[in-house]
Amino acid sequence: VDGVGGQRSGVGAERPGTADAILRSAIDGISDPVYAKDTEGRYLLANPAACAIAGRPERFRQQLATPAGPRVYQALKAPWRDAGGRIAVGLHDGPVQGLATLGFELARARALLAKGKAGPAMAALGECEADVAGEVAAALRRIMHDLRPLLLDQQGLANVADHAHASRVEVRLERSAAGEVVLSVGDDGAGFDPARLGGAGGAVGFGTTVEARVPGPSGAAEGRRS
Amino acid sequence: VRRLPPRPRVLLADDHARLREALRDLLVETGFEVVGESGDGADAVAMARALEPDIVVIDLRMPVLNGLDATRLIKDARPATQVVVLSAFESPELERQAQEAGAFAYLDKGTMARRVHRVLLGAAVRAVLAAGPGASEAGPA
Numbered sequence: 001v002d003g004v005g006g007q008r009s010g011v012g013a014e015r016p017g018t019a020d021a022i023l024r025s026a027i028d029g030i031s032d033p034v035y036a037k038d039t040e041g042r043y044l045l046a047n048p049a050a051c052a053i054a055g056r057p058e059r060f061r062q063q064l065a066t067p068a069g070p071r072v073y074q075a076l077k078a079p080w081r082d083a084g085g086r087i088a089v090g091l092h093d094g095p096v097q098g099l100a101t102l103g104f105e106l107a108r109a110r111a112l113l114a115k116g117k118a119g120p121a122m123a124a125l126g127e128c129e130a131d132v133a134g135e136v137a138a139a140l141r142r143i144m145h146d147l148r149p150l151l152l153d154q155q156g157l158a159n160v161a162d163h164a165h166a167s168r169v170e171v172r173l174e175r176s177a178a179g180e181v182v183l184s185v186g187d188d189g190a191g192f193d194p195a196r197l198g199g200a201g202g203a204v205g206f207g208t209t210v211e212a213r214v215p216g217p218s219g220a221a222e223g224r225r226s
Numbered sequence: 227v228r229r230l231p232p233r234p235r236v237l238l239a240d241d242h243a244r245l246r247e248a249l250r251d252l253l254v255e256t257g258f259e260v261v262g263e264s265g266d267g268a269d270a271v272a273m274a275r276a277l278e279p280d281i282v283v284i285d286l287r288m289p290v291l292n293g294l295d296a297t298r299l300i301k302d303a304r305p306a307t308q309v310v311v312l313s314a315f316e317s318p319e320l321e322r323q324a325q326e327a328g329a330f331a332y333l334d335k336g337t338m339a340r341r342v343h344r345v346l347l348g349a350a351v352r353a354v355l356a357a358g359p360g361a362s363e364a365g366p367a
Contacts, residue, residue, distance in 0.1 A: 096314040096335050097242045103339025104248035111255045127248075135244060 033173050050173065094139030102131055176213070184211040228359065233259040234350035237277060239270035239296070240285040240312065249283070249342070256343055267291030274300045279307060280353040281330075281346055286313040286320065294327045301328035306356040308349035312338065 024045075027034045033050035105128045112121035166189030174182045186209035236258045240246045243265065250260045261277050264270040267288040274282050282300055286293040297309045308330040313320055321332040330349045333341060 097245050100312075100314075100335035100338060101242070101245040101248045103335075104245070104252045104342075107339045107343070108248070108252040108255050111252070124251075131244070 033175075035173070094142060095136060098131060098136035098139050102128055102136065105131065180213045180215060182211060182213050184209055228354050228357075230350055230354055231280065233257060234281060234346070234353070235259050235261045235277070235279045236346070237262045237264070237270065237273055237279040237282045239264040239267065239273075239282065239288065239293075241265045241288055242285070252339075252342070253346070258346065265289070267293060267296035271296050271299045271303070274307060275303050278304065281308050281310060281349045283310045283312060283346070286311055286315075286324070294323055297324065297327040297329050306353055306358075308353045308356070310342075310345060310349055 027045070027047040030047060031049055033047065035046040035050040105124050109121045109124035109128070112118075112124060166187035168188045170184075170186045172182070172184045172186075174184075176182050234257075236253055238246050238250055238253075238260055240249070246263055246265075250263065253260055258281075261279050262273045264273050265288075267284070268291040270282065270284055270288070271291065282297075284293045284296055284300075288296065291299075293311055293313075297311060300307060300309055309328065311324040311327075311329045311332045312335060313324075313332065314335050316334040316336060324332040330352055331345045333345060
């Protein structure tokens, strides 16, 4: 972590000849993905292989204001649109369309009430309710689903910290032969009783490994097309 | 004296059918006549030529032909028709591009429910002024 605000200098600094620069050049030469995040999920470090898997080719340094003063982070810049021209993860406009629709319906309900048409106004409000439960919720769920891999790795680490009593945690992000992106979080902690998972697999007694598989960038684009 | 038409005529073009329906119901309830609806940009241009609306409300992102290009074609064909561009994004750059294309206004979908009535009234006034005195009787120059 960079220390612009007087904190210690770190992996993002890349001054020639420093440990940071040596680390940077070392991981950049590795064909496996390597990345590190802070506790809030911001990327501190990512090598080109990790950027390629995330579908986010550009790295840059970004200064953010924090309660402890300005700090510099390694950031990954995502394209707005994928190769098929669709809005990329996190920038879907589905919720905006749904909320705009809701706004029109509420404005109409207000216009109807202003004319004393209570019955039609109630019907318009009923449509609002249906849209919130249906279209808007579905649009938000789609975004949450797309963001799932990003959230899951943090959740996995939080579980290790809270429950596993582990001395070692291994986070792996790989691309399988089938093109899937595979994220696994493993520890050497207390493990768990597989019976509680109703038949899901897991190592007993010697730590826990959680694995998530999602289609790779091309496969994900196919999925969104439907 | 030029007067606003009793119910300004509006063409709606947005490929989100549910949003279009809600906007149509709102406009009809608040004093506008919706003369046509379209789900793609090229169709919207053809309908604007055929129906000669006072106002076209068009989404920025549309199939076949995007809202900016459609705006240019509509303004070329019918300069008096006022085009209001809808967008999912609040963006000064997109707003500038919409103005360059000849749009009367750019409304982002986050705030438009509050603003749409006033903006469309303004567009109706501009449409009447742009048509000029006795425009409906005027033949070819």
